[in-house]
Amino acid sequence: MPAATVALRAAIHDALIADTALAAALGGPRVYDAPPREVAFPYVTLGDVRLTDASADDAPVHEHQLTLHAWSRQGGHREAHVIAGALLAALDDAPLTPDGHRLVNLRFAIADIRREADGRTYHAVVRFRAVTEPND
Numbered sequence: 001m002p003a004a005t006v007a008l009r010a011a012i013h014d015a016l017i018a019d020t021a022l023a024a025a026l027g028g029p030r031v032y033d034a035p036p037r038e039v040a041f042p043y044v045t046l047g048d049v050r051l052t053d054a055s056a057d058d059a060p061v062h063e064h065q066l067t068l069h070a071w072s073r074q075g076g077h078r079e080a081h082v083i084a085g086a087l088l089a090a091l092d093d094a095p096l097t098p099d100g101h102r103l104v105n106l107r108f109a110i111a112d113i114r115r116e117a118d119g120r121t122y123h124a125v126v127r128f129r130a131v132t133e134p135n136d
Contacts, residue, residue: 004134008132025079069124
């Protein structure tokens with residue numbers, strides 16, 4: 001994974017852990033790259049990233065399509081919607097500072113909320129688009 005993506009994911013993780021509204025919705029700072037074995041619901045995981053070269057000149061510019069997953073087993077769709085809303089509020093146009101890179105923008109793209117096949121787990125998939133360039 002390129003350094004820009006690693007730095008951006010770390011900045012997103014730090015921002016989500018520090019967000020009080022998200023922590024309230026989750027019952028604590030339950031944001032994981034990979035969830036613990038016996039994880040308590042609800043929680044958020046950092047998902048896949050699609051990286052595209054968006055360079056126009058000599059300077060390397062990257063477009064990142066990032067996916068976050070929120071997992072809930074309480075309150076039907078409501079809790080999943082609340083968590084998705086907290087993710088949107090925490091990250092859309094957030095002034096993050098990924099190490100060694102400048103965040104040009106970070107924007108909400110789309111969210112899908114559905115019930116999983118087990119009938120009791122609700123899953124929110126929240127996608128963002130970010131553009132980064134290296135610090136000069």
